[in-house]
Amino acid sequence: MRAAALPSVVATALLVVPLAACGSGNVMSLEPGDCLDQSDLEGAQVTDVEILECSEEHDAEVFAEVTHSGEEFPGNDAVKQEAEAECTTSFEEFVGVPYAESELTFSTLSPSQESWESADDRTSLCILTVDQPMNGSLEGANR
Template structure:
């Protein structure tokens, strides 16, 4: 997967090697989820491919990664996934086509999530998208839209932040 910030490409991707599961049964450093709500209840490492809408996580310094530091949204965090969708199966459409689809869908979902127009907001977004390698080798078609506050880490969800 590759991250992009509202049209600005960041050199960050998700490596395919070493992908683990986000569960209560993993290593002691793994994040845990509530069995009923599926919310992250204890901070720890999370498989980047297991993240879902509503999950919060912190930045990673690595350019390529398979895990991110997931945290309960009630705790201080950098990012929150607010939309997720799959691209159509088929041959790799290319970086530009993937990014256009991500920008369009993430942009359209932004205001309904934040409650404020993107152009006037203190909240920004980026997308995590498949790379050609993850598309071909792992059948990765998932795009995740990630909101973050330009002012820094937040506690709680950005849903309805209206700023």
């Protein structure tokens, strides 16, 4: 399972359940550079997402990943805080402006205790989100 959370301004959570076989649409296969629709991340549990070409219409883009350390799960709050801090730092490098000055928002997709323990999942993803669907990448958008 992975849990997603928006920065403290707009906090929400959902659970993501890992599947045994990783298909191209399995949430566990997402990586920086993948584009998708935010609606794929809604709901109490998420297992699959449709990974889109960034040239296709989409409203979310994975821009960075955070690797957590440790054998024992530190708790949802600790994972969320570390992910948000690292994503905020990576935001400026990817978008071109500091997060505090940007019109863009991001959410995080992080390991749950279940995926940490059963799937050795130690990766949170940083996902840019926009209000209106767009075509193309937000890398270097400077907005």
